[in-house]
Each structure stands twice: as C-alpha cells, then as structure tokens.
Amino acid sequence: MDNEGDARHLTTAEVASRLDIKPETVYAYVSRGLLTKIPASGRRGSLFLEDEVTRLARGRRHGGDRRTTMDDIASTISSIEDDQLYYRGRNVADLVTTHPVESVASLLWTGELASPPQQFTAPAEILRTTRAAVGALGGSVRLTDRMRVAVTVASASDQLRFDLSAQGVLRTARILLAVEVDCLSATPQDSGTLAQRLGPSLADHAVPAVLLDSTLTLLADHGLAISTVAARVAASARVHPYGIVSAGLGALDSQYHGAASTVAYRFLDDAIADPLDAASERLRLGGGLPGFGHLIYRTTDPRAELLLTMLRSVPAATPALTAIDTITDQLGAPHTAVPNIDLALAVLMHAYRMRPDAGETIFAIARTIGWIAHTLEEYGEPPMRFRPNRIHAP
Template identity: 85%
Template sequence: MDAKGDARHLTTAEVASRLEIKPETVYAYVSRGLLTKIPAAGRRGSLFREDEVARLAHGRRHGGERRGTMEDIVTAISRIEDDRLYYRGHNVEDLTQPIESVAGLLWTGDLDSPPEQFIAPAEILMTCRAAVGALAESVRLTDRMRVAVTVASASDQLRFDLSPQGVLRTARILLAVEVDCLGATRLDSGTLAQRLGPSLTNAPLPAGLLDSTLTLLADHGLAISTMAARVAASARVHPYGVVSAGLGALDSQYHGAASTVAYRFLDDAIADPLGAASERLRLGGGLPGFGHLIYRTTDPRAELLLTLLRSVPTAAPALTAIDAITDQLGAPQTAVPNIDLALAVLMHAYRMRPDAGEAIFAIARTIGWIAHTLEEYTEPPMRFRPNRTPVPAP
C-alpha cells in the first residue's frame, strides 16, 4: 500500500477501526485464519485484504444482538505469527525446560520459578486407579484419562474453588491423575515426562524428548477443544469439568486422533513411500500428517520435533519415507509435515502403542486448557450465547 492508499488493502489500524476491535485482536484473527496478513514491502507493519475485512465486518453487523462470540476472544496465552508459535512472548522453539516449568509460564507468566512436582493426593489417586483398573486392557489411553478425570472430580471436595490458587492446585492433581492412571507401571515420584514414558512404550524414552514434545503441543490458540474448554469455563464450570469438555472435543480424527491416522499411514509409507502416498491421493482423502490450515510454509512444532528425531537411529525408516514423499510433492501446503506426522515418527521410533500420540496430545493440551480457564474466569460469566436473529419467513 503506497502513500496514496490501495483500495484492496488496509493497515492494522484501519482494520481495527473498520471492525471496531483492538489492534491485538486483528492478529488474533490472523492466528485463527480469519484474516490474511500480507507483508508491506518497504515499510513496517502488515497489510490485510479489504475483501476479507469486509466479510468479517458484514458478519459482525448482521449477527444480531449478542453477548459475545468466539471471535471476541483475545488471548495472551499463545500467538502464531510468521509461521512461528509463541507462548506469552516466548518462541516455543526456545523453551527447553521441563514441562512443569512451561506449564507455569502458561498459567502465571512465570518461567523462572523452580517447577513444582505434580502429585495427586493418595486417596484420590487410589480411587482413580481402581476405577481405571476395572477397564479392559484394550481400552484406549485417552478413554482411561476421561474416566480418571471424572473419578478425580467426584473425589475432590475442593473442586469448586475457582480462585487462581484453587485452579492451580486442581491443575496439578488433574495432570498427575491423567499421567499416573494410564498404565500398570507406577512411578510415585519424578517429573510428568518420567512418569508418562513407561505407559507409552517399553523402550527407553528420553524424558527430555518427551518434555519437548509436550511443550510443543501445550497450546495452539483457539483450537476446537480449547474453544469447548473456554465455553465451559465461561459458565464457571470447575476445572475438572473444563478438562472433560476439552477431552470430549479432542476425540476426533480431525483433531486429537490425527496422530493415530498419521501413524497408520506411516506404517504403509515405511514399506513403500510413493505407493502409500499415491493410494491415499487416489482415494481423495489427502495425506495424513501433511499440510496445515494456519501455517503457510512450515509447522514449527513439526520442524523442531523432526529435527530432534533425526539424531535417533530408530527414527530413520520413518524419516526416510517422509523425505521421499516431500521430495516428490510440489505444492508446499501439501508437502509440509505437520505435528501429527512428527508425533507418528516419534511413536515409530520408540515402538509406542498406536494411541500414544493421542495421550501425549491430551496431556499436553490439558496444560493449555487450564491456562485458558484461568483467563476465562476473569471475563464476565456466561458471555457466550447463540445469536437469536429471527429467521425471515420464506
């Protein structure tokens, strides 16, 4: 856009004025794919397509009277900009601390305090383990987590303490219960990553690698499960209920279960990369684990995890298959591996059970849901209501 202006593009300030929102909200819309940010050649700042802004403005004008919608959420927890993910201003690629420390960053903004160990009270943990132990061995890990969270909620008389300190107490219990009720192996001490590994695989799994994976998955803006969690939190549902809402929305092939689909695709691709890709494309379903709705050139989470896995010898067959596929595919949006595929490589490299990626995702995202719960509790309650615009008679 030159000094005379360009009718097809608007500055950030102009977009904010047109939509009657704050400039920060403009970039929240970019993170959610509602607006396309265009670099401004020869000047600072960004430009935005006027037709996209006009569509958003039209939707806001004709949405009827409302108390609030998801478009009104502005979060300080995470930001996606220029194909990079930030947690409270920290590039996620620079966060090498244990996941407990990253949880502290997301929950309180404090990364420097020594991390607390996440442990559940013995009575709650014993009750949850008994309930989960009654399930068949074939029950998926995330289903075990759902049972454990429900039983922990019923066992915790302080679950309705919605003060910040009360939420943090509940959060530590939630994560401990989710991790410590998954498998027969019981470690009563250690970090979350150290206690989680034995439930996923019998192979030695470096806790630092699992910490990095959990960090990459902890939050990703207003994903569908996070939206479900925030709606529950807006009604002042206690954190156990909020996490239950998130777990319910996570249980989909398009979201939390996507790594399982990618894992099974990678099974075929390791044996015949191009044959597996060709068959998927022939069936019209796209390639599992490739492409992303938000990232344009690279998923930074996948980029980092795959880089870490290139030093793991047992990851070589899966990485070779991915390289063969990406070398042959020309469209960047199709050829770029996403975090679900990187999770699938991790699962193959360490001989994890096929649903391990879903469990890692759910535990990591629980941390993000708690952060959004704390943020939503500061907003007016029940602020999300469906529009009640009368429907014209035919």
Template identity: 50%
Template sequence: MTAEGDENYLTTAEVARRLQVKPETVYAYVSRGMLTSVRARGRRGSLFAAGEVERLASRSVEHSGVVERIESQLTLLQDDELYYRGHPARSLATTATVEQVAHFLWTGQPIPSGQPGQPEAVDGFVVGREGVLLARRAMEVVPDGARLTDRLRVAVAVLGAADPLRFDLSTPAVTAAAGTLIETLVAALPGPTAARTTLGGRLWPKLSDHEPRPELLDATLILLADHGLAVSTVAARVAASARANLYAVISAGLGALDGQYHGAAPTLAYEFLARAMDDPLTALSDQLRSGEPVPGFGHKIYQQHDPRADVLLELLGDHPVVDTIAALAERTPKLPNSDLAIAAIMHAYDFRPDAGDALFALARMIGWTAHALEEYAAPALRFRTLGIYTGRTT
C-alpha cells in the same frame, strides 16, 4: 433509565441498521444484557448509547447472533511460528521443563533461571497416592480394549467428583488442581512407574519399553500444550464461561478432542506412516486414490513449515523413520505437521498405537487450564448466541 441528551444516542431502527439485524434482535440483546436501553424525555421508544452499540458492532455480528470475540494473552500463531506469551515455543521445548511452561502459561510469571531441563528448576506437579489409586480404579472400569483417552476421560470425571474444593476458581486453587490432576493421570496410566525424572520421563514407561528419551516427550508435551482457539479449547472456554470447575472444563475439552477431525489426527498419521515405512510411494498413491487428505501433511495455519514438527523430527535425528518422512515430503507439496512428528516418535520407539491421542490430550490439558483461567476473569456466560428457529410454527 433516561438519556440526558440524544446527540450520542441511536434509535432502535438505527441500531438495527448498524448491527445488520432485525429490531426484534436488538431487544433480544437488551434482554441478554448485551445492550442497555434508555428513554429520552419527550420522545417515544428506546434509545441506545452510540458507544455501547459500537462496542457491540466491533464483535462479529451475524444474522444468527453475536459471536463473542475472544481476546487472549496466551498463544500467538504468526509467520509459521508458535509463541507462548511472546516466547517461541520451539525454544521453550528444549530449554524448559513441562512444569515451567505450564506455570508460565497459567500465571504469566517468568520462567525462573536454572539448569535447563532439570525438574529441580521449578516446583514440580504434586501427586498423592490416594488420588493415583482412585484414578487407577476408575481407569480399570473401562473395557480392556478401551483407548488411553477413554481411561483419561473417566479418571478426570472421578477425580473431579472426589475433590470437594473443585469449585474454588481462584488462580492458586486452579493451578494447584491442574498440576495435581496431570501428574495423577500420568501416574495412574497402566504401566511401570519411573523414578524421579521429568514429566516426560515418568510418562515414557507407560507408552514404550525402549530405553527412555524423556526429552522427546517433554518437548512433545510443551509443543502441544496450546495452539490458540482450536475446537477443544473453545469448548473448554465455553464451559469455563459458565463457571464450570476445572475438571468439568477439561472434560469439555476431552469431549471435543474425541472427534475424528481433532484428537484422532495423531492416530491417523500413525496408521498411514506404518504403511509408508514399508513402501512410501505405494502408501502415498493409495491415499491419494482414496480422495482423502494425506494424514500428517498440511495445516490450515502453517504455510511453509510446522515449527512443532521441526523440533520433534530434529530430536529424532537420523532414525530411519525420518528418511521415510523425507521421501513422502518430496512427493507431496504439503508440509509435515506435528501429527506426523508424533507418529514418527511412536514408530521409532514402538509406542502403543493409542499413545498419540493420549499425548495430545495430556498436553492440551495445560492449555485448557490456561484458557479457563482467562475465562474465569471475563464476564460469565458471554458465549450464548441467538438461534434462528427453522421448524414448523403450527
């Protein structure tokens, strides 16, 4: 390929200076299709279109390689508020069904008008008896002491292996598979099956023996559905960039979620709150003495309040556990976050101790699906970065 004029072209040395990398790295970009080199008549060496170089420079370029900038239309975190496609999540949590919000995130199609909170307002997720039986058998393979999230990971892998059309990455196929997967996982979890109700209502008897309050779990699933580029979401997007199928994408997300600094947060808050309900001041003192952060308090993004916690604690009303949280909040400058709100729900209705992680995982499957759909529409394999070898050369 040749350049017709060199006034809009840069030499290799000029590109290296602009991108703050070595000339060898420039050629590595060429080999990976990130830059296109051209030749000019009468000149030696490669030239590069200035516009293409500027587009590459607009990304975050470091000595270790290029970090791809991820553009998304899904979630906005701004001024201590959470928005899904421009709509406040706190409003959606109390006026829409989980299925409605999922389809809204997946397709961008407006939520249809109808009786708020009623499953008839939109087509629900589809579930098949055969899939539920298969998922249950998969979940039964794990040891008795395994967590619900362990059962979910195994079931997702098995259901994916059983789906011969899993490599259909079209939007209708992916959204249908995601809805069926989530519904199947909920139905397959140990515990009784509820009559026709909302998704939160069907999940409730799997987690608690108390009189159901479906609106609590529906709101929780909606508020936790997505939260921007959390580490598990990035893992899911990287898998989708390689054109992994939906089940593999969700498995990637579940793998990252299993880390102690991510998906385990609700359980840590649950355990801390259990101690605090007996004696808030002593529990807080012991936690501070340990030098570890106080579980359920503080957030890297929210400064004054976590809107997800606001909604869930308000739905709990005047339950005594809310008084415990208020007592703790008076003695720490950090805000109560969604992990603490989930822990409060768990204590208020005697959920099984591992319910918080499972709630987080099931909810985030909605967001991972939405991010996968965006990634399927983007260039494939765009997340490969350049590594710097630091080992021995001889």
C-alpha cells in the same frame, strides 16, 4: 490509510474500528488465518488489505444484542506469526530446549516461567480412587479413555473442585495432570517429571524423557483449536476445571483433532514399506495424506519441524523419516506436502515402538496445560458470554 498500487490498506486501529473489536483481537485473527498481516515499510505497525477486512466484516453477524463469538476472543496465551508459534510472546523454539514442560505450564498459566519447576502430584486418596476405577476397565481400553475416567473420578473425589480462584485453579491443574499421567500405567511412578512418569505407559522399553518433555511443550497450546473452544465455553459457564478438562477431552476424541496422530501412524506403517504406493493409494481414495498440510501454517509447521529435527538423530526413526522425505520430494506442492505435528508424533511413535494411541495420549496431556491457561483467562471474562444472536423457535 495507505495505498500500494491498486490495493488499499488499513492500519491495526482502522481494522479494529471496522470490525468493532479490540486491537489485540486483530492479531488473534492473524493467528487464526482470518487476516493477513503486511509489514508496513518505513513505519511501525502492520497493515491489512481492506478487501480482506471487508469480506471478513460481511461474514460476521452483527445485531443490537450481539453476543461474543469465537472470533471476538482476544487471547494472550499463544499466537502464530510468520509460521512461528509463541507462548506469552516467547518463541516455542526457544522454550523447548531450555525449560521443562512444568516451567512452560507456569508460563502459560501465570505469565512467568517457574524456576525451579514444581513437581505435579495428586493427593494419595485421589490417586488410589482413580487407579481403582481405571484398573477396572481392563487392559484393552485406550489410554485416553482411561484418562477420561480418571478425570471424572478425581473430580468426584476432590471436595475443593469448586474453588475457582486463581490459586484454586492452579492447585486443581497440578492434580489433574498428575492424575492423567499416573493413572495410565500398571506400575505407576509417583515421583519425577511428567515426562519421566509418562514414558512407561507408552512403550515397553525406555523412551527418552527429554524427548517426551519437548513434545509436551510443543503441543501445550495452539490458540482456539476445537477442544480449546469447548474448554472456554465450559469455563464461560464457570464449570470447575475438572469439568472443563472433561469437555476438552471429549472434543479431542476425533480423527480430525486428537486422534489425527493415530491416523498418521497407520499411514506411516504403509509408507515405510512403500512410500509412493502408500501416498498414491491415499490420494486415489480422495482423503488426502494423513499428517501433511495445515490450515494455519503457510510454509511449515514449526512444531513438526522442531520434533522431526530432534528425531533425525535417532537411528530408529530413519525408516519413517526416509518415507516422509521421499513423499515430500515427489509431491512438490509446498502447502500440502508439509509434514505437520501429527506426522511428527507418528514418527516418534514408530521410532520407539509405542502403542498406536500414544500420540493422542501425549496430545491430551499436553493440551490439558493449554486448557487450564484458557480457563484462567476465561474466568476473567463476563460469565455465559457465548450465546447465539438469535434464538429460533423449534
């Protein structure tokens, strides 16, 4: 144990022992903002404040028959350190400009970047069935609702959906992503990358595939977000991948999660016309500024920073970016004034005059990749491990 002034510090091993968790779970706690990692001067490893560990230990529920809680999940899929996002230990900032999202999906699923990337397609019969079902919904239905229907119908059409082997899950994953993308457009494309096939569904004119591809990569996974928790709980019960993605899509359909970019898009509508008036009105109503601040990142959302940097070279994004710059310059408070990925998605939508629900559609397709990665990881754990410690009679 180390001392620095009056503060007492614990090593990773000591934290793991105090909390009765694996050492790798300690770093999962860091990624979720539950613990603060302190660099150990002159030695390898990290240190943690004993007071912070003690408070966390008090908040955790222990018992003789303790079941797994979300805080106990040690995932190797993604991590956040020093306001940087990593997939399997690789900085997303490096992946986003060098590898297509299909290769990044392979990295998240298998630990290896696929080269060349595999095209994601679905059997013709499954596509015909899903397109017929989605086509019956009418043109006013949201894109994410179309996806939900398509996933359910594709599941009923796939006799191999109960193949839960690693290869079976990978096969289903490629079908799922193809179905989600190809069911959205009235004139679907059956070939090309996911980004190339997705673009026509989001706007009436061309959206650069490279920009969409980068956005999909940035959104593919983000640790134990609420929709990923839903997916992992379903996977713990050995639900097949179609059902797991349906669980994720259900949890995603919230103003606090998947639909947050739509809220930011509408706020940006007002901010482009008058940035400070729009911000003032939101603050007056007490709801905070849509698209600003994040629960995990302390100084910057790296996903937003990367996407906004790309958009600064797009002339049509200038009005939205100017509005954001004006607001951040005036607010000054670092944490609450930092644009997050939802606001960056809203800028992308405004720059290319996309549908108001385009952001949540991109989010859902991208996060499907992450849900599959967590499915594969959860299938390797004991089944039905997420249960309450105590069951109270009604």
